[in-house]
Amino acid sequence: MSQPLAIEISGLSFAFNGEPVLEGVDLTVRERDFAAMVGPNGGGKTTLLKLILGLLTPSRGRVLVLGQPPARSRAQIGYMPQHTQVDFTFPVTVMDVVLMGRLACAGRAWGYARSDRLAAGKSLEQVGLGGLGGRPFHDLSGGQRQRVLIARALAGEPRLLLLDEPTANVDVRGEREVFELLKELNQRIAVVVVSHDLGFVSPYVRSVICVNRRVVSHPTSQVTGQVIADIYGGEMRMVRHDHHLGCFHD
Amino acid sequence: MTEFLAALPRYPFLQYALLAGLLASLACGVVGAYVVSRRISYLAGAMAHSVLGGLGAARYLQVTQGWEWCQPLYGAVVAALISAVVIGLVSLKARQREDTIIGAIWALGMALGVLFIAATPGYGVDLMAYLFGNILLVSPTDLWLMAGLDLLVALVGLGFYRQLLAVCFDEEFARLRGLNVDLYYLLLLALTALTVVLLSTVVGIIMVIALLTLPAAVAGHFATRLWQIMLGAVLLSALFTSLGLGLSYGPDLPAGAFIILLSGAVYLLVTTGAWLWRRRPRAQGL
Numbered sequence: 001m002s003q004p005l006a007i008e009i010s011g012l013s014f015a016f017n018g019e020p021v022l023e024g025v026d027l028t029v030r031e032r033d034f035a036a037m038v039g040p041n042g043g044g045k046t047t048l049l050k051l052i053l054g055l056l057t058p059s060r061g062r063v064l065v066l067g068q069p070p071a072r073s074r075a076q077i078g079y080m081p082q083h084t085q086v087d088f089t090f091p092v093t094v095m096d097v098v099l100m101g102r103l104a105c106a107g108r109a110w111g112y113a114r115s116d117r118l119a120a121g122k123s124l125e126q127v128g129l130g131g132l133g134g135r136p137f138h139d140l141s142g143g144q145r146q147r148v149l150i151a152r153a154l155a156g157e158p159r160l161l162l163l164d165e166p167t168a169n170v171d172v173r174g175e176r177e178v179f180e181l182l183k184e185l186n187q188r189i190a191v192v193v194v195s196h197d198l199g200f201v202s203p204y205v206r207s208v209i210c211v212n213r214r215v216v217s218h219p220t221s222q223v224t225g226q227v228i229a230d231i232y233g234g235e236m237r238m239v240r241h242d243h244h245l246g247c248f249h250d
Numbered sequence: 251m252t253e254f255l256a257a258l259p260r261y262p263f264l265q266y267a268l269l270a271g272l273l274a275s276l277a278c279g280v281v282g283a284y285v286v287s288r289r290i291s292y293l294a295g296a297m298a299h300s301v302l303g304g305l306g307a308a309r310y311l312q313v314t315q316g317w318e319w320c321q322p323l324y325g326a327v328v329a330a331l332i333s334a335v336v337i338g339l340v341s342l343k344a345r346q347r348e349d350t351i352i353g354a355i356w357a358l359g360m361a362l363g364v365l366f367i368a369a370t371p372g373y374g375v376d377l378m379a380y381l382f383g384n385i386l387l388v389s390p391t392d393l394w395l396m397a398g399l400d401l402l403v404a405l406v407g408l409g410f411y412r413q414l415l416a417v418c419f420d421e422e423f424a425r426l427r428g429l430n431v432d433l434y435y436l437l438l439l440a441l442t443a444l445t446v447v448l449l450s451t452v453v454g455i456i457m458v459i460a461l462l463t464l465p466a467a468v469a470g471h472f473a474t475r476l477w478q479i480m481l482g483a484v485l486l487s488a489l490f491t492s493l494g495l496g497l498s499y500g501p502d503l504p505a506g507a508f509i510i511l512l513s514g515a516v517y518l519l520v521t522t523g524a525w526l527w528r529r530r531p532r533a534q535g536l
Contacts, residue, residue, distance in 0.1 A: 053426055055422070055425070055426070074426055074427075074428060075427075075428060077426070079423065079426050081420065081422060081423060085420060085422060085423075086419075086420055087419065087420075090287055090418070090419050091283075091287055091470060091473055091474060091475055091476050091478070091479055092415070092419060092474075092475060092476065093474060093475055096415070096475060096476075097419070100415075100416045100419065100420070100423060100424070100427065101427070103412070103413075103416055103424060103427035103428065103429055104427045104428040104429075109409070110409060110411075110412070111411070111412055112412065136474040152423070156427065
């Protein structure tokens with residue numbers, strides 16, 4: 001494989017209070033990949049994400065992000081948390097939020113530099129919210145807030161973008177807009193999206209990472225009903241989605 | 251109020267009191283904005299009550315050991331900082347135990363304080379002054395100490411605005427951006443502890459939380475950014491403390507209680523007003 005790897009996980013296991021959460025995980029995500037991470041609740045998606053971010057340490061095995069341990073590559077990871085993580089009533093403007101993506105870049109102890117403001121403004125424009133920097137964060141619609149959080153993740157000029165449920169609380173049109181944006185960003189950087197909707201990911205995605213204690217990764221073309229039944233364990237009723245968001249059909 | 255204004259130039263103790271209120275307002279506004287936005291006023295409550303233990307212990311040592319330097323205010327600072335560190339470590343390492351430890355610190359501080367004050371020979375007037383504040387007893391020594399604390403809290407609180415804002419808004423994201431989140435959280439709690447000590451000299455231990463949070467909560471209705479809340483809270487808190495002091499002087503009533511009543515009344519008015527404003531009947535398009 002000539003392309004450098006965005007994420008490389010080998011022989012990873014993770015246990016919480018003696019309970020195995022993830023076992024024998026081998027996973028690679030190439031640069032320029034667009035992967036969706038799916039699986040049942042409690043299957044370990046969030047844990048895997050935290051291991052990739054270096055917020056958790058594996059019990060066994062190794063995680064490399066952009067060729068380095070996560071703690072060292074963190075500055076190059078753009079992360080968008082679940083929307084429940086963020087207090088939408090907090091007294092900040094859109095610009096205040098996006099500037100937080102520059103925390104690691106700001107070389108000075110006090111305030112932000114002009115270059116930080118320029119970068120933040122640029123990433124706001126990238127997500128289609130240029131000119132809204134001065135608006136209070138709580139004034140925005142759900143879809144706009146999600147895009148502000150994506151802009152915050154982009155402000156640090158990442159090489160890998162990790163998004164936890166970027167389209168939760170967003171209507172179908174907003175969802176398509178977010179995925180169009182991610183597709184565009186994917187021209188330059190690797191994108192991994194965690195989806196909590198069972199078997200429901202966008203057609204923009206190139207590979208699917210199924211997480212349920214074990215981890216299996218497939219190119220989207222190979223995802224069949226059998227694969228889904230295997231990963232979710234046993235009987236799954238297949239629903240065919242023929243509209244534009246459909247996926248996981250056989 | 252006119253009696254207060256007439257007496258102000260004549261009595262240094264009134265000038266000290268006014269100055270103490272204004273000094274405390276600076277730290278109160280800056281730290282209050284963080285405390286309200288991060289929703290940790292119950293932590294400030296525990297720290298405030300632990301202060302009684304420190305005040306009592308320092309006073310006890312001062313009287314029984316003859317250590318003149320051992321000012322009660324020093325004891326208050328030490329007790330507040332210790333409780334800040336304990337609360338901080340528990341909330342970082344074992345969040346599920348946070349409410350228990352807060353209750354424990356809250357009551358233990360009071361218990362220690364009551365025992366020390368009872369064991370201290372002399373008149374037992376201190377307890378009431380500590381609990382409900384007596385801004386009219388502030389001495390020039392206290393004022394210097396307050397000014398020092400105030401300057402420290404304001405400089406650190408404003409100097410690390412970027413980091414503290416990020417930690418209050420989204421701790422996990424700040425950590426991923428390479429910020430030492432635990433350290434800044436402890437710093438915020440330490441600043442809160444020092445502010446609690448400052449405010450307890452003005453309104454007493456029991457009413458500290460109100461003065462710490464109400465000005466920031468009122469300012470929050472009119473501001474969209476954290477620094478605007480700070481500015482508004484500093485001004486409001488200066489207004490409440492000065493007005494409360496002035497209004498309580500004539501009828502010779504406790505200033506601390508007046509200050510809190512005033513803050514509470516304004517908060518209720520503004521909150522109700524804001525609620526009505528949001529529910530106002532909108533003009534129908536004709």
